[in-house]
Amino acid sequence: MYKNFQNFLQNELSEIHNAGLWKNEREITSAQFSEIDVKDVETQRASSLLNFCANNYLGLSNHPRLIAAAKKAMDTHGYGMSSVRFICGTQDLHKELEREISIFFGTEDAILYAACFDANGGVFEPLLSENDAIISDALNHASIIDGVRLCKAQRFRYANADMQDLENQLIAAKNCRFKLIVTDGVFSMDGNVCPLDKIYALSEKYGAMVMVDESHSAGVAGKTGRGVTELHNLRGKIEIITGTLGKSFGGAVGGFTTGKKEIIDLLRQRSRPYLFSNSIPPMIAAAGIETFKILAENNDLQNKLHQNTEYFINKMLASGFDIKPTQSAICAVMLYDAVLSQKMAAELQNEGIYVTGFYYPVVPKGQARIRVQLSAAHTQEHLDKCVAAFVKTGKSLGVI
Ligand SMILES: *Cc1c(COP(=O)(O)O)cnc(C)c1O
Numbered sequence: 001m002y003k004n005f006q007n008f009l010q011n012e013l014s015e016i017h018n019a020g021l022w023k024n025e026r027e028i029t030s031a032q033f034s035e036i037d038v039k040d041v042e043t044q045r046a047s048s049l050l051n052f053c054a055n056n057y058l059g060l061s062n063h064p065r066l067i068a069a070a071k072k073a074m075d076t077h078g079y080g081m082s083s084v085r086f087i088c089g090t091q092d093l094h095k096e097l098e099r100e101i102s103i104f105f106g107t108e109d110a111i112l113y114a115a116c117f118d119a120n121g122g123v124f125e126p127l128l129s130e131n132d133a134i135i136s137d138a139l140n141h142a143s144i145i146d147g148v149r150l151c152k153a154q155r156f157r158y159a160n161a162d163m164q165d166l167e168n169q170l171i172a173a174k175n176c177r178f179k180l181i182v183t184d185g186v187f188s189m190d191g192n193v194c195p196l197d198k199i200y201a202l203s204e205k206y207g208a209m210v211m212v213d214e215s216h217s218a219g220v221a222g223k224t225g226r227g228v229t230e231l232h233n234l235r236g237k238i239e240i241i242t243g244t245l246g247k248s249f250g251g252a253v254g255g256f257t258t259g260k261k262e263i264i265d266l267l268r269q270r271s272r273p274y275l276f277s278n279s280i281p282p283m284i285a286a287a288g289i290e291t292f293k294i295l296a297e298n299n300d301l302q303n304k305l306h307q308n309t310e311y312f313i314n315k316m317l318a319s320g321f322d323i324k325p326t327q328s329a330i331c332a333v334m335l336y337d338a339v340l341s342q343k344m345a346a347e348l349q350n351e352g353i354y355v356t357g358f359y360y361p362v363v364p365k366g367q368a369r370i371r372v373q374l375s376a377a378h379t380q381e382h383l384d385k386c387v388a389a390f391v392k393t394g395k396s397l398g399v400i
Contacts, residue, residue: 021361032061032251034377038354049354050382052372054251057329058219058301059377061251065294066287073286081279085112086268089279097285100292101243101256104226105214106235109264111271112280116215116244116255117143118273123211123242123257124151124180126270133176135169137161137183137194141213144182153180160187163198170206179208180240185217185228189363189371191330193221196232211240211259219248220329225295225302231327239263245284249291254280304376305329308383312374315387320400324369331372333390335399341368344393351389 016022029046030037032054037046060066073093083089094112101110113119120143124134132153136144139160148155156173158165166181173179181203183194196212203210214227222230225248229235240263245254257267267274295301309329316323316333324332335341341357348355348370359368372386394400 032056034059034375034379034382036354047352049349049352050378050385052353052355052374052378052386054373054375055216055247056251056375056377057248057305057373058225058295059304059375060249060291060294060301063250063294066250066290069290070283070287073282077282077286079283080281083279084275084277085279086275091279091282091285093282093285093289094279097288097292098256100289101258104292104295105218105229105241105243105258106226107241107258108261110256110258111264111267111274112285113255113257113273114277114280115246115253116213116242117146118277119242119244119255119257120144120147120213121150122147122271122273123240123267124148124153125272126266127151127263128153128178128180130154131177133173133179135166135173135179135181135208137187139187139189140182140184141188141215144184144213148182161192161195163195163202166199167202167206170202170208173208174206179206180211181208182211183213185212185214185221186328186330188216188330189358189369190324190332191326191328191371192324193217193228193231193327196228196234196238200232200234200237209239211242212238214241214243215247216328216330218243219295219302220305221327223302224299225305245288245291250287252284252287254284254288301376305374308376308378309374311380312372312383312387315383316390319387319391319394321390321394329374331374333370333372335368335370336366338368340397340399341370344397344399345370347393347397348389351392353386353389 027039028036034051036049036051038049039046077091081089098110124147128151130152134148134153135156137160138157156169158169181199186193218227219225221228229238240259242257313331322334338359341359345355345357355370355372357370
């Protein structure tokens, strides 16, 4: 039987190859940081690169205090939980991390998941049904799209950050019992922040609730990095926030939903990825708690990230590059041409800069770019080297 299926799979695989869409995984032999050792695919030799494509916004992925907290928790709380939360998989550490998350976001309670993919996958179905409406930004993360698919609520979609279209959809959904507007906090391809102030105003006008996925915005957006609810002065006003521990907050694994108490209470009773999937390990919970302790002490990491982002963007603009307006730590260097984006990313790697080129279908046709992600772990020297490499390759390829 497998023979036929094997042929089918081989065809699929070669189609991906032939379309130039094959994703290779490059092996990093060091810890995740601003400087990493990356194995060359052909020679298998590792070379040192400056990393500008990690979600390590606050530079916490390799932070000594998180590592120490994780090690200590292994000694005091063991390695794994061998249980879901409601049977025997809840430790004091899990409850404390949930408290820290709600303090950070100014919310009433929080619930942990193995990943934000699970948080988004398990948030809609227990809360909404046929009579209700989910109104979702067209560029929302795949996990939101999947979560919405699992829910019986009626689906409405609005063009990315398009408030006129959102209003049209709210009008179209006006007869639904409950309405939930769903948006990413930061859209990962352009780095644009969702217009949460305007979304909130429309939600008030049409009697809808709001959910924001803060995965790329938590730790980044807002003066103290509390996310888009801080940036738009809406702390405590948004019903549902989801997020990840896999980006700004240490970069390991784990996700969460945080917001109104009754919503979190019902998710604990009914959310399938929570009820039927293992608890996060103690070391992850402990390092998560340490993360929020570090962020509560001062604003140093967030300030450094903001300074780095501003410094880099100003230098790139002054060098003549076309940069998408951004309020996050994502900087899209627009090249428009797919082949050029791949060429330039390859040349930048030869210059010691690790960045990724994106082109259709990851971004719209004719919108190819290199995405640069800034981090608090970058030094000014790193940023200068990166800009210099962009200028050198940009000149040789006729971009600037
Ligand atoms: C990264 C990301 C996720 C997935 O988070 P994981 O914890 O890695 O599953 C979900 N939503 C958005 C918007 C993201 O950027």
